[in-house]
Amino acid sequence: MLDRARVVAIPLRARFRGVTEREAVIFDAPGGASEFSPFTEYGDAEAAHWLAAAIEFGWGGADGELPPIRRDRIPVNATVPAVPAEDVAGILARFPGCRTAKVKVAERGQSLADDLARVRAVRATLGDEGRIRVDANGGWSVAEAETALAALSGFDLDYAEQPCASIPELAELRSRLRAAGRQRGRPIRIAADESVRKAEDPVAVARAGAADLLVVKAQPLGGIARTLGLVAEAGLPVVVSSALETSVGIAMGLHLAAALPDDALDGACGLGTAALLTGDVTPEPLLPRHGALEVRRPRPDPELLDRRAASPERERWWLDRIARCHAILSQADPQPGG
Numbered sequence: 001m002l003d004r005a006r007v008v009a010i011p012l013r014a015r016f017r018g019v020t021e022r023e024a025v026i027f028d029a030p031g032g033a034s035e036f037s038p039f040t041e042y043g044d045a046e047a048a049h050w051l052a053a054a055i056e057f058g059w060g061g062a063d064g065e066l067p068p069i070r071r072d073r074i075p076v077n078a079t080v081p082a083v084p085a086e087d088v089a090g091i092l093a094r095f096p097g098c099r100t101a102k103v104k105v106a107e108r109g110q111s112l113a114d115d116l117a118r119v120r121a122v123r124a125t126l127g128d129e130g131r132i133r134v135d136a137n138g139g140w141s142v143a144e145a146e147t148a149l150a151a152l153s154g155f156d157l158d159y160a161e162q163p164c165a166s167i168p169e170l171a172e173l174r175s176r177l178r179a180a181g182r183q184r185g186r187p188i189r190i191a192a193d194e195s196v197r198k199a200e201d202p203v204a205v206a207r208a209g210a211a212d213l214l215v216v217k218a219q220p221l222g223g224i225a226r227t228l229g230l231v232a233e234a235g236l237p238v239v240v241s242s243a244l245e246t247s248v249g250i251a252m253g254l255h256l257a258a259a260l261p262d263d264a265l266d267g268a269c270g271l272g273t274a275a276l277l278t279g280d281v282t283p284e285p286l287l288p289r290h291g292a293l294e295v296r297r298p299r300p301d302p303e304l305l306d307r308r309a310a311s312p313e314r315e316r317w318w319l320d321r322i323a324r325c326h327a328i329l330s331q332a333d334p335q336p337g338g
Ligand SMILES: O=C(O)CCC(=O)c1ccccc1C(=O)O
Pocket: 017, 077, 078, 079, 102, 135, 137, 193, 241, 242, 243, 244, 269, 270, 271, 273
């Protein structure tokens, strides 16, 4: 694996979850290019799930094959980072044809007024027919979420993603929203993201009745086959999202979205994020067109891999991380014969 690994660093168009540059390992694997790109602050145990996913996508699953796909086009949402309202139109222009937008809110150092201005700008650009989702990344307490969602409810939200950090908070908020919604007709739905991908038990949030739908991501959940199993077990509708990967990692999420049963997907997926990168590792990146992505697996280009190459220090750091994560995986699940 290490011989087939290239480490790249790609600047973002706008700051996203505190990051201005995305680092990723791209593998030239026998089954096609694969990607390993856990965020740099994640510990090895968490990052090991991402490596299991990279191995499945590049070297085949348990039986050497990936789950079969059922569709060739996946509608995607625009992803709007926590930018000033005046930058919203420019971001949305990178997602041609997307009628759903997911907007980051509750960013540290910003106020509810910033969120309202950003969501107002999104509604103004998308028009009344557009769908708007907000993603707080667990940044609100239950009381803050109630206040913020009441203020945002005038913009007609599709759902609020991970409004609070913990499962008990999500459950409490969800029951309060439903009590309030009974008077007005339609409660704002709750989507769980971190409570799925960072939890010891990814299905616990569904079992607790703390969410209306789940956001699932192939890399953090340990790959396509495992995620399909989790979705079946959870029994809730899902949105497949990216982890802000290059087009190689996006292809893994696309395969997952294309392999889900027909009734599992809840609207557009969050897989259009290659549009937030200033470049990519392939000349044919997976960018949204007419509001959707084509289901395909782009080939990395040697010249682009060279141009985006990370420093030797960062390359060393990533190769060491792969070795540590691989050791965790082989301990957890010994390969036949050794
Ligand atoms: O869902 C989307 O629209 C894009 C993906 C996204 O928001 C994301 C990307 C990387 C890390 C975390 C998140 C998140 O959903 O919180």
